[in-house]
Amino acid sequence: MVEEGIMEGDYVVVRPQPAAEQGEIVVALIGDEATVKKFKRKGKSIKLFPANPFYSPIEVTEDVTIVGKVIGIIRYY
Structure with a gap:
């Protein structure tokens, strides 16, 4: 999710x-x-x-569960 400001190695903070x-x-x-x-x-x-536009969207079905909303990131340098 680099295009959204989430880089490899970042930790996402999630509100369940x-x-x-x-x-x-x-x-x-x-x-x-x-x-x-x-x-x-x-x-x-x-x-x-x-x-990333090179990947396809995922249709939400019974097999997909929303865990929570991303409310922040933690990045260590």
Whole structure:
């Protein structure tokens, strides 16, 4: 998520919540793997978009759980 200011090695600070608002960056579980994506809703469809345009968005289904909203980052130099 470099395009969103989250660099490799950063720690994300997450507020646990089961839902998100349009355009928020969230942590989601897909199976047992966590991912950080931008939340977008269009009608009844919900998709998680990567910051990198070379990757495809993920359609939210029962297999995807919103863990929480990213509210900050911690970066060590």
